[in-house]
Amino acid sequence: MNLDVTFPNAPCYMIDIDVASAIQVSNHETSRQELLKRRLTRSGELISRPEPNLGDVQGLVNELQQALADGEQCHIKGKIHVYKVTGKVLFSFNSKMYAVEMLRQQYREQSTNLRLTHSLKSLTFGDVAQHLHIIFRFGATEHTKFDMVNLMEDNLYSRDREHKDYFYFMKLVPHIFIDEISDAEFRSYSYSLNHNSKQSMNDVGLISMIYDFTPVNMKITKHNRDLPRFLVNLCAIVGGVFVIFGLLNRAMLSVKDTLVKQ
Numbered sequence: 171m172n173l174d175v176t177f178p179n180a181p182c183y184m185i186d187i188d189v190a191s192a193i194q195v196s197n198h199e200t201s202r203q204e205l206l207k208r209r210l211t212r213s214g215e216l217i218s219r220p221e222p223n224l225g226d227v228q229g230l231v232n233e234l235q236q237a238l239a240d241g242e243q244c245h246i247k248g249k250i251h252v253y254k255v256t257g258k259v260l261f262s263f264n265s266k267m268y269a270v271e272m273l274r275q276q277y278r279e280q281s282t283n284l285r286l287t288h289s290l291k292s293l294t295f296g297d298v299a300q301h302l303h304i305i306f307r308f309g310a311t312e313h314t315k316f317d318m319v320n321l322m323e324d325n326l327y328s329r330d331r332e333h334k335d336y337f338y339f340m341k342l343v344p345h346i347f348i349d350e351i352s353d354a355e356f357r358s359y360s361y362s363l364n365h366n367s368k369q370s371m372n373d374v375g376l377i378s379m380i381y382d383f384t385p386v387n388m389k390i391t392k393h394n395r396d397l398p399r400f401l402v403n404l405c406a407i408v409g410g411v412f413v414i415f416g417l418l419n420r421a422m423l424s425v426k427d428t429l430v431k432q
Contacts (some may be wrong), residue, residue, distance in 0.1 A: 171249045171259065171381070172178055174292040178328060180245035180358040181222040181237045182207040183230075186265050189250060191257030205248035212241030223267040224266075231272045238283040254383050261286060261377035272375060286336065289328040295316045295342055295381075296358040304347050304356050312346060313390055321363045333370040338363065340381040343388055350393040360388070 177185065209217035222233040227241065244262065250259060263270055263284075274281040294316045301316045308314055317342065327336055340363055347356040370376070 171252055171379075172248070172251070172292065172296075172298055173290070173293045174247045176210075176247075176289045176291070176328075177244040177246070177286065178241075178289065179238075179283055179287050180244055180263075181234065181242050182209050182246070183224070184234065184263055184266050184269070184284070185244060185246070185286075186260075186262050187250070188260045188262070188264075189252060189257060190260065191253050193253045193255055198210050202251040203248070203249070205246055206361055208245040208247075210243040210245055212243065214243070217242065227268060227272065230266075230269050231276060232283070234269060235277045235280045238280045252381070256380075256382045258381065259379040261288075261379075263374055267374070282427075284374075285330065285333055286377055287328055287330045287334075288336070288377065290319050290322075295361075300356045300358055303354075304358060307349050307352075307354075307356075308347060308390065308392060313364075313388070315360070316358060318361050318363045321361070322365060326365075327367060330367070333373045333375045334367045335370050335375055336365070336367045336377045337366045338379040340376075340379065341382045341384065342381060343386070346389045348389065349392045350391060402424055 186209075187205070189203075207222075211217060222230045224230055252259070265287075270284065272282070273284065296316065301314075305314050306314075327334075338360055342359045342361055345358050345360055347358070349355070
């Protein structure tokens with residue numbers, strides 16, 4: 171799972187990212203994440219100072235209050251490795267709820283600014299390098315639209331002023347692209363996406379991205395056409411051109427005859 175998302179109302183050190191699936195629950199495994207988290211100012215400039223000590227609760231709360239007052243943002247980009255079974259990726263403040271409660275007690279006004287509003291720039295599954303090869307070899311078609319962000323309105327959930335829970339429901343169809351001309355094979359997915367939001371019950375909020383894989387594959391093959399089929403298609407094109415010109419010629423003659431009679 172490849173994602174590029176910005177949280178305009180939450181510092182990076184407050185956001186937990188967890189993956190749950192049937193395989194991980196049975197084996198008690200932790201998902202492998204290759205994510206780059208960048209702390210940004212309100213204007214998008216990089217913040218280079220170190221993150222607060224999570225063990226120092228009061229220091230964390232003070233730092234969080236200042237970050238919310240300054241409009242600190244969090245930009246997360248990278249990949250999360252998931253199993254090919256039904257699962258979900260969760261974004262929340264679950265492990266930092268102690269800090270959230272203290273923030274509410276000490277800085278009530280600033281605590282209302284801590285939200286999981288977000289702006290998705292990209293959301294795909296599969297190898298990004300293969301996506302580029304597929305688009306180059308097979309062209310831009312409905313089967314090579316790999317980014318799910320194209321299926322939703324830009325910055326849909328970045329303007330919310332309330333604490334909400336956000337839900338994404340993704341159905342993935344595995345695709346096998348076979349280029350017989352260069353003897354190459356690529357794999358990726360196409361998607362269907364539904365999403366919605368609702369008022370959070372605990373005034374904190376979360377993001378739940380639920381994904382499922384279909385049990386069937388779609389195979390798309392690119393190959394050279396043989397000579398007989400090429401000649402048939404060429405004859406069809408030439409014949410169509412003559413038919414169109416014949417119709418236009420007949421229409422123009424009819425108009426001419428009408429004008430002459432008048």
